[in-house]
Amino acid sequence: MLEKKKKECPSNLPSARIVICFHNEEFNVLFRTVSSVMTLTPQHILEEIILVDDMREFDDLKEKLDYHVENFRGKIKLIRNKKRAGLIRARLTGASRASGDVLMLLDSHCKVTKVWLEPVLNAIAKDPQMGVCPLIDVSDYVTLEYQSSPVVRGAFNWYLQFKRDRDFSYERDGPEGPTRPIWSPAMTGGSCAINRHYFNAIGKYKGINLWGGENLELSLRTWMYGGQLFILPCSRVGHIDKQHFANHTGIVKALVYNNLRLVHIWLDEYKVKDTSLVWIGE
Numbered sequence: 001m002l003e004k005k006k007k008e009c010p011s012n013l014p015s016a017r018i019v020i021c022f023h024n025e026e027f028n029v030l031f032r033t034v035s036s037v038m039t040l041t042p043q044h045i046l047e048e049i050i051l052v053d054d055m056r057e058f059d060d061l062k063e064k065l066d067y068h069v070e071n072f073r074g075k076i077k078l079i080r081n082k083k084r085a086g087l088i089r090a091r092l093t094g095a096s097r098a099s100g101d102v103l104m105l106l107d108s109h110c111k112v113t114k115v116w117l118e119p120v121l122n123a124i125a126k127d128p129q130m131g132v133c134p135l136i137d138v139s140d141y142v143t144l145e146y147q148s149s150p151v152v153r154g155a156f157n158w159y160l161q162f163k164r165d166r167d168f169s170y171e172r173d174g175p176e177g178p179t180r181p182i183w184s185p186a187m188t189g190g191s192c193a194i195n196r197h198y199f200n201a202i203g204k205y206k207g208i209n210l211w212g213g214e215n216l217e218l219s220l221r222t223w224m225y226g227g228q229l230f231i232l233p234c235s236r237v238g239h240i241d242k243q244h245f246a247n248h249t250g251i252v253k254a255l256v257y258n259n260l261r262l263v264h265i266w267l268d269e270y271k272v273k274d275t276s277l278v279w280i281g282e
């Protein structure tokens, strides 16, 4: 944290459009996400927040949300899906309503921190083919207590599950020390940013369904099209890891479909060696 204070970002950063989609999110949790963004992001780099309500099953949120959106005076655009579209299509709907250069995709149960967006914008402004992610800290599911994570890179195993790998000490040796961006094979799902034109050019989340595996899809697309991915240790976002709905049949089906598709499209010789065996064995 001391290092972070010393590091300076240029003043002429681009501004960001932040897309947050949500399905049956707790109102207070969603509101905490949005208000942390509104209060901790300098207004000149926050162009707008695009909220996509992916068909809430209960009505309690609607009026409350309208009221609060109104209070944020023009910075928030609210889109309501008539039918549940799933995370992937809901995010795409949000992204399609954005203009400008930088898209920041954020889960609806996050808490951003001071100086979270500046390093992200700085990195993307330097290299438009760079996908970047804040380092994900943990907000406790029950107490919301904020716990800092160690510096990790994003990776994945042959079950195509996202994994965190510790960085190497030599990666902190240079002049940037612990604030140096960590090269990563995989983006995190809950919070990532990309140049909007590049996102469109590499095919977005084309071909995948509902929920699951979208972070690996976008990661592999980025590097297959010549881009790079980095996790930025000096940008921190707290994410609530839910006690999940992974046994929901539709979700499991979509996840398996998305992963098998990813294997066939992107993994070439590795699919025979490793991944397909793992998936057949599941």
Ligand code: UDP
Residues within 6 Å of the ligand: 020, 021, 022, 023, 024, 025, 054, 084, 085, 086, 087, 088, 090, 106, 107, 108, 109, 189, 190, 210, 211, 242
């Ligand atoms: N979400 C959505 N529609 C869905 C499922 C999820 O809009 O059908 C939203 C969800 O509210 C969250 C984001 O997509 O803001 C990512 O989902 P989740 O947090 O469940 O993924 P995880 O963080 O567990 O990978």
Ligand code: MN
Residues within 6 Å of the ligand: 107, 108, 109, 190, 239, 240
């Ligand atoms: Mn999440």
